[in-house]
Amino acid sequence: MRIVMLGAPGSGKGTQAKQLEAAYGLPQVSTGDLLRKAVADQTELGLKAKAAMDAGDLVSDDIVLGMIKDRIAMDDAGNGFILDGYPRNRQQAEDLAVVFGGIGVELDVAVLMDVSTDVLMKRLTGRRTCSLTGKLLNIYFSPQEELDACTNDGGELQQRKDDNEKTIANRLQVYERETEPLIAYYRDAGLLKTVSAEGPVDDVYSRLVTTLGID
Numbered sequence: 001m002r003i004v005m006l007g008a009p010g011s012g013k014g015t016q017a018k019q020l021e022a023a024y025g026l027p028q029v030s031t032g033d034l035l036r037k038a039v040a041d042q043t044e045l046g047l048k049a050k051a052a053m054d055a056g057d058l059v060s061d062d063i064v065l066g067m068i069k070d071r072i073a074m075d076d077a078g079n080g081f082i083l084d085g086y087p088r089n090r091q092q093a094e095d096l097a098v099v100f101g102g103i104g105v106e107l108d109v110a111v112l113m114d115v116s117t118d119v120l121m122k123r124l125t126g127r128r129t130c131s132l133t134g135k136l137l138n139i140y141f142s143p144q145e146e147l148d149a150c151t152n153d154g155g156e157l158q159q160r161k162d163d164n165e166k167t168i169a170n171r172l173q174v175y176e177r178e179t180e181p182l183i184a185y186y187r188d189a190g191l192l193k194t195v196s197a198e199g200p201v202d203d204v205y206s207r208l209v210t211t212l213g214i215d
């Protein structure tokens with residue numbers, strides 16, 4: 001199954017994609033994660049992408065297209081994958097259609113993770129990653145025992161560099177301007193499904209698998 005996860009920053013695309021990956025063996029292909037790794041490794045691509053990422057702007061379409069092409073050509077993506085954070089504008093959606101056409105595969109579904117702006121702000125400003133386990137947590141929503149478990153084991157609750165209020169505001173504007181039009185794009189293609197993505201992670205997940213018809 002080839003899935004595009006659509007939704008604003010903080011709508012839970014990454015969290016839900018990770019759960020789908022664990023349950024169904026479909027790799028989560030996150031352009032944000034790939035870019036953060038490139039920045040951390042100080043690759044040439046990472047150095048090019050860093051300024052745009054720090055500001056909450058989109059990295060160039062060519063850079064992310066190259067990354068996506070390489071990633072979905074890997075063996076583990078042969079039976080499908082979950083695109084998380086790609087495509088993010090009309091050009092990328094068209095590029096993706098060309099890549100799929102070139103390898104003779106089709107997109108099955110674009111799932112919109114639907115969340116109000118209030119909830120998005122709390123999810124983004126409260127988001128942390130445990131430095132030991134890589135687990136995604138939130139200081140507003142995660143159970144205190146889970147937050148404590150990370151720090152008690154000697155880990156740190158790390159905040160993403162672009163999860164500060166100024167960058168968040170820009171990322172949400174970029175989403176509205178560049179990415180939201182893809183909702184109509186995929187609706188017109190007959191591929192759009194919408195999931196209410198508010199509330200506990202597990203509730204969202206069960207609505208997601210029901211919507212995808214894989215429960």
Ligand code: AMP
Binds near residue numbers: 053054059092
């Ligand atoms: P994310 O982890 O998906 O929120 O992405 C973090 C940042 O990486 C974004 O704010 C962009 O700067 C960059 N990024 C991720 N995916 C894309 C994409 N498909 N196109 C352009 N920039 C991207």
